[in-house]
Structure formats: C-alpha cells, structure tokens
Amino acid sequence: MNVAIQIQDLTKDFGTLKAVDGLTVDIQQGGIVGLLGPNGAGKSTTIRMLLGLIRPTSGTATVLGESIEHPGKYMEHVGALIETPAFYPKLSGETNLRTLAALDGQSNARIDEVLEIVKLGSRRGDRVSEYSLGMKQRLGIAASLLRDPDILILDEPMNGLDPAGIVEIRTLLRDLAQQGKTILVSSHLLSEVQAVADQVVIIDKGRLIFEGDLASLLEEAAHEVVIAPEDLDDIATLAGALEQAGYSATIDGGELHVAGAVDAPAKLNRLAFDNNIVLAELRVRDEDLEAVFLRLTNREMGL
Amino acid sequence: MIRSFTSEWIRFQKTARTGILAMVGLVVMIGLMLFIGADSMGPGGGGHGGPLGGAADLTAADGAMAALSTAINLIGIVSIALFALSVARDFEWGTIRNLLVSQPRRATLLSGKLLAVSSYVIIGVVVAGVVAGLLAVVLAPGQDISTESWTVAASLGTLGTTAIAALLFGLVGAVLAMLTRSAAISITAGIAYLLVIENLLGLFWDSAGEWLPAGIFSALAGGGTDVVSLEKAIVLSVSYAILGLIVMYAVFMRRDVTD
Numbered sequence: 008m009n010v011a012i013q014i015q016d017l018t019k020d021f022g023t024l025k026a027v028d029g030l031t032v033d034i035q036q037g038g039i040v041g042l043l044g045p046n047g048a049g050k051s052t053t054i055r056m057l058l059g060l061i062r063p064t065s066g067t068a069t070v071l072g073e074s075i076e077h078p079g080k081y082m083e084h085v086g087a088l089i090e091t092p093a094f095y096p097k098l099s100g101e102t103n104l105r106t107l108a109a110l111d112g113q114s115n116a117r118i119d120e121v122l123e124i125v126k127l128g129s130r131r132g133d134r135v136s137e138y139s140l141g142m143k144q145r146l147g148i149a150a151s152l153l154r155d156p157d158i159l160i161l162d163e164p165m166n167g168l169d170p171a172g173i174v175e176i177r178t179l180l181r182d183l184a185q186q187g188k189t190i191l192v193s194s195h196l197l198s199e200v201q202a203v204a205d206q207v208v209i210i211d212k213g214r215l216i217f218e219g220d221l222a223s224l225l226e227e228a229a230h231e232v233v234i235a236p237e238d239l240d241d242i243a244t245l246a247g248a249l250e251q252a253g254y255s256a257t258i259d260g261g262e263l264h265v266a267g268a269v270d271a272p273a274k275l276n277r278l279a280f281d282n283n284i285v286l287a288e289l290r291v292r293d294e295d296l297e298a299v300f301l302r303l304t305n306r307e308m309g310l
Numbered sequence: 311m312i313r314s315f316t317s318e319w320i321r322f323q324k325t326a327r328t329g330i331l332a333m334v335g336l337v338v339m340i341g342l343m344l345f346i347g348a349d350s351m352g353p354g355g356g357g358h359g360g361p362l363g364g365a366a367d368l369t370a371a372d373g374a375m376a377a378l379s380t381a382i383n384l385i386g387i388v389s390i391a392l393f394a395l396s397v398a399r400d401f402e403w404g405t406i407r408n409l410l411v412s413q414p415r416r417a418t419l420l421s422g423k424l425l426a427v428s429s430y431v432i433i434g435v436v437v438a439g440v441v442a443g444l445l446a447v448v449l450a451p452g453q454d455i456s457t458e459s460w461t462v463a464a465s466l467g468t469l470g471t472t473a474i475a476a477l478l479f480g481l482v483g484a485v486l487a488m489l490t491r492s493a494a495i496s497i498t499a500g501i502a503y504l505l506v507i508e509n510l511l512g513l514f515w516d517s518a519g520e521w522l523p524a525g526i527f528s529a530l531a532g533g534g535t536d537v538v539s540l541e542k543a544i545v546l547s548v549s550y551a552i553l554g555l556i557v558m559y560a561v562f563m564r565r566d567v568t569d
Binding site: 021059061078079082086087089093094095096097098103105106107109110111112150153154 | 313314316317318320321324399403404405407408409410411412413414415419564566567568
C-alpha cells in the first residue's frame with residue numbers, strides 16, 4: 008500500500024511552546040485514519056503544516072509524495088476542513104461555495120452536488136450568519152469536497168453536529184473511504200472516530216503516543232481483577248498473600264486491584280479461601296478504548 | 311490568477327457596491343459645492359483658491375473633472391477601506407484558511423485579490439468621474455463658468471491619474487491590513503495618517519507635501535501641482551507602490567496562518 012502522508016521528525020515551535028515535537032508517522036493511502044489527542048496536543052498544528060498554512064520549525068513531511076514546502080504541487084488533490092468552519096457571514100452558503108469553486112476552477116453543478124451530499128440544499132440561499140454551528144460544519148465539509156479530493160483532512164468535523172448529523176457524516180466518510188479516498192479525521196474524543204476509523208494516531212504534547220489499528224490499541228488496555236474481602240480488616244493479610252503468590256496488588260479503599268490476573272479469578276478466590284478470608288466481591292475489569300486513550304494521554308476519566 | 315480574481319470579485323461585490331456608491335456620493339457633494347457654491351468660494355464668480363479648488367480648476371481643460379480630482383483624498387479614504395476590508399477580513403474571519411487550501415500559491419492568491427479590488431476601485435472612480443462630468447456640464451452654464459477650455463482628452467487624463475492615485479491610496483490600506491490583520495485598525499490608521507499625521511508632519515517639515523505619500527498621490531491625481539511636478543509624482547508614487555507591494559508580499563508569503 009502506498010503512503011499518502013509521511014511525516015518525519017516534524018517540529019513546530021511557537022516561541023517557547025513546542026506545539027509539535029519530533030512527530031514521525033506514516034499514513035497509508037485509502038481508509039479512515041483518526042488523529043486523536045486532547046485539546047492542545049498539536050493536531051491542528053500538524054494538519055496546518057500538512058496543508059501549507061504553517062511552516063515547520065524543523066523536520067519534513069510529504070503529501071502524495073510532494074514536500075509540504077510546496078503545497079501548490081499537491082493541494083489540488085486535498086480537501087480540508089480546519090477547526091471551526093470559517094465563512095463570509097453576510098453571504099449565503101451557496102455564494103460562499105461559489106467563491107471557493109471559482110478559486111478552485113469547479114463548476115456550479117459541483118456546488119449543487121456537494122450541497123446535496125451534506126443535506127444543506129434547502130438552506131443554500133440563507134446567510135451563513137443564520138446557520139447553526141452544525142450547518143456551518145456541514146458547509147465546511149461541503150467545501151472540502153468541492154474538488155473531489157483524493158485526501159480529505161477534517162479537523163474536528165463532528166463539532167456542533169447533533170447525533171443524527173454525526174451518524175450521517177460517519178456514513179459519508181465510510182462511503183468516501185470505499186471510493187479509495189484517504190481520510191484523516193482529527194478529534195479530541197476517541198468515541199467520535201472509533202466507529203469509523205481503520206487506524207488511529209494518538210498524539211499528546213506534540214509527540215506520537217500510539218499508531219495502529221483499534222485492535223492494537225485495545226491490546227494496550229490494562230486488565231485487572233478487583234477483589235474485596237468481606238471483612239475490611241483482612242485486606243492487608245490478603246494483599247500480603249497475593250504478593251507472596253507473585254501477584255501485584257494495590258489497595259484502593261476496601262478493594263484490592265490485582266494487575267494482569269484476568270485469567271486467574273478462581274486462583275485468587277482459592278488463595279483468599281486458603282487464608283480464611285471470605286470475598287465480598289471478585290470481578291474482572293478491562294479498560295475500554297476510551298480509558299486507554301485517556302490513560303495514554305495522561306487524562307483522568309471518571310469511572 | 312484569474313480564478314483568484316473571480317473568487318474575490320464574487321465575494322466582494324456587496325462591499326464594493328457600497329464603496330462605489332460612496333465615491334459617487336462624495337463626488338456629487340464636492341461637485342455641488344464647487345459649482346453651485348462657486349460664488350461664495352471667492353470673488354470673480356468662479357471662486358478663487360477656496361479650500362476645494364477655485365476658478366482655475368473649473369475653467370481649466372480638465373474642469374469637468376474638477377469635482378473628481380478635488381475629492382481625491384475622500385475617494386482615497388474609500389479606497390483604503392475597500393482594500394483593507396478585502397485583505398484583513400479574511401484573517402479576521404479565518405476564511406484565509408479556506409482560500410489557501412483552494413489556492414496554496416500565496417502570491418497568486420494575493421495578486422488575484424488585489425486585482426479584483428483594484429477593478430472595483432477603478433469602476434468606482436470611472437463612475438464617479440462620469441457623474442462629475444455630467445454634473446459639471448449641467449451646472450457650469452448656470453454659474454457663468456466658462457467651459458471653452460474643457461477637452462475630453464484632458465478630462466480622461468485627470469480621470470486616469472485620479473484612478474491611479476485612488477489605487478495607491480488603496481495600496482496603503484492593503485499594506486496596513488496585511489501588517490495588522492485588522493480592518494478596523496488598518497482603516498483607522500490609514501485615515502488618521504491621511505487626514506492628520508501627514509498634515510502634522512507638514513508643520514515641522516516644510517517640504518513634507520513634496521515627499522510623503524498622501525501629498526504625492528494627491529499631486530498625481532491633479533496632474534501635478536506647483537510644488538510637485540507630475541513627473542516627480544509619478545516617480546515617487548511608483549516607488550511607494552513597489553515598496554508597499556514588496557512589504558505586503560514578503561509578509562504574506564512567510565506568515566504562518568494560525569487565525
């Protein structure tokens with residue numbers, strides 16, 4: 008499979024702030040890739056560098072084999088929605104698209120097509136200032152589709168969309184991916200891209216944290232057995248017995264968290280029994296993808 | 311570049327229409343003051359050396375364009391506003407991102423934008439010039455202002471120099487807008503310089519009007535003055551234009567678009 012986007016040691020400093028810090032990642036052609044990271048992780052800066060809007064401080068990147076130093080050589084194959092959609096507020100949605108279509112050499116027929124794709128045809132004549140955030144988001148996606156791009160880069164495309172809108176956009180992205188297009192979707196929420204992404208790239212503080220498919224990400228999940236003695240006075244004894252048996256256990260309130268023992272709940276139960284301890288609780292706990300994402304990016308999650 | 315031009319032409323229509331109407335309105339106002347108020351502007355029926363011109367202006371070969379050339383500073387303000395709005399608003403609204411995704415060649419994008427706004431300013435000056443001419447033809451006989459010296463060639467010459475001067479004023483607005491990325495700041499700064507700062511500088515530097523932009527552009531619009539020849543006005547105007555364009559393109563080509 009060919010590489011659509013190749014990023015090599017890419018760095019961007021804004022004064023003393025290192026927005027992107029030696030990022031290296033390859034994105035293959037075709038399919039949907041989720042670019043994930045908390046707010047301020049460097050997603051938008053990375054995207055802007057790929058689009059030629061920002062110059063990297065150091066490092067290199069190529070899009071469709073062309074260096075990002077020369078965006079004019081590849082941008083005709085790239086469509087993009089960058090952060091909050093920006094349009095001329097006093098012009099209609101259709102006229103806004105006309106300005107971009109004119110700049111891009113696209114016909115008015117293409118405007119009709121993309122407006123229908125994002126289901127904005129009935130409001131095409133309304134001023135953008137009268138649009139909701141979700142409608143502006145749809146218009147932004149329509150603008151990104153004007154040139155029927157090979158690579159579609161969407162920065163937080165689900166922002167402001169209602170649940171039905173999110174489902175529609177996911178369906179649209181899947182359809183486009185099936186046409187062989189490469190789609191890079193950034194988000195600070197794993198759940199937004201989990202349903203559509205074939206691969207995820209997670210960055211934090213400008214650095215690569217994880218790169219791979221969702222199944223690989225799930226392998227990063229922590230697994231543990233949570234046990235709780237009926238009598239809280241037994242918890243220290245139980246912890247000691249677990250350590251003697253070679254388990255790693257931590258006390259959390261009235262519970263013991265035994266790492267990596269998901270295949271041994273029966274053994275733990277027997278161990279407790281052998282020490283004359285009755286368990287009030289014994290359960291296996293797996294981290295879900297969201298928890299893995301938050302742990303990798305050093306964010307707390309209320310469980 | 312044609313695509314950039316067309317795109318800016320489409321998006322700037324409403325604003326430009328307002329600007330063109332403003333130019334016409336200003337010229338009508340100045341024309342009425344020049345011709346109908348001529349008696350009150352000085353002795354001799356045609357007025358002599360009043361603040362908005364005098365008899366010499368009205369009876370000269372390009373007298374039909376007197377209202378237009380007299381209004382150059384006001385037309386210049388409108389031009390500054392149009393150019394500043396065209397350049398700065400894309401940074402203020404974040405639409406520059408969309409434009410650069412569609413046209414990543416920045417020099418081409420900026421050139422198309424400037425040409426589109428320039429075309430609107432030229433249309434505005436031409437329409438204002440036609441209105442000024444019609445007004446002059448209608449009003450001059452009733453005010454006993456001689457039109458014997460009036461020629462079409464001279465009027466077209468003044469129309470041309472006024473249009474060029476208006477574009478030069480606009481370029482000042484565009485440069486300020488590129489530097490500040492704010493329409494309000496760039497328009498305010500442009501007008502303040504034009505109406506206040508350059509006049510204040512003139513208090514301390516006698517020959518300020520011979521060298522500074524507003525004085526030079528006004529002299530160009532009038533086909534030269536007693537202190538600034540047309541040739542000198544052309545040379546200095548071209549120099550200012552080149553300097554402004556270099557600054558604007560250099561800034562735009564290197565600027566990170568984080569808006």
